Amino acid sequence: MSTSLIFPIAADALPRVAALAYRIWPEAFAGILPADRIPGMLAEIYALETLEADIAERGHQYWLVTHDGRDVGFASAYRADGQVWIKKLYLLAETRGLGLGKALIATARAHFGPELPVALYVNDGNAAAIAFYRAQGFAVEQHVPVQMGPYQFSDYVMVKRA
Numbered sequence: 001m002s003t004s005l006i007f008p009i010a011a012d013a014l015p016r017v018a019a020l021a022y023r024i025w026p027e028a029f030a031g032i033l034p035a036d037r038i039p040g041m042l043a044e045i046y047a048l049e050t051l052e053a054d055i056a057e058r059g060h061q062y063w064l065v066t067h068d069g070r071d072v073g074f075a076s077a078y079r080a081d082g083q084v085w086i087k088k089l090y091l092l093a094e095t096r097g098l099g100l101g102k103a104l105i106a107t108a109r110a111h112f113g114p115e116l117p118v119a120l121y122v123n124d125g126n127a128a129a130i131a132f133y134r135a136q137g138f139a140v141e142q143h144v145p146v147q148m149g150p151y152q153f154s155d156y157v158m159v160k161r162a
Contacts, residue, residue, distance in 0.1 A: 006104060021042055022042055024092060027093055032125045084119070089105070133158050138160045142156070143156055
């Protein structure tokens with residue numbers, strides 16, 4: 001029998017998040033982001049000092065997902081402007097379809113306020129993620145430019161009402 005766990009983590013477990021990001025991003029963003037940009041983005045976004053600042057300065061909560069005892073995914077979220085904002089939600093490809101993404105969304109909402117809408121940014125070229133979020137009840141509310149370090153993108157802001 002397979003066992004999956006989702007649990008909150010503190011700063012001391014953030015190296016596990018970074019290690020997962022380095023495994024997940026090249027596959028998750030293949031064909032969406034130029035392959036030569038991914039290492040630099042990972043180095044910036046998943047630097048331990050950046051992740052630690054998410055918790056210490058920006059009020060983020062991180063969760064780790066294990067499946068059969070292995071780290072397979074993570075999420076981070078925070079509360080702002082009367083909404084729960086999911087900042088990161090990533091799973092290894094082989095665990096997608098097990099309900100873990102849906103469970104991470106529910107975990108973030110329960111932690112920050114089940115009565116609040118949940119919002120997130122998703123790259124406008126990430127059809128698989130957009131389809132997943134639509135299936136979870138999210139709708140596109142805005143199409144916005146995003147600056148991430150030296151990189152410029154277009155994202156959708158998707159919202160799931162309470």
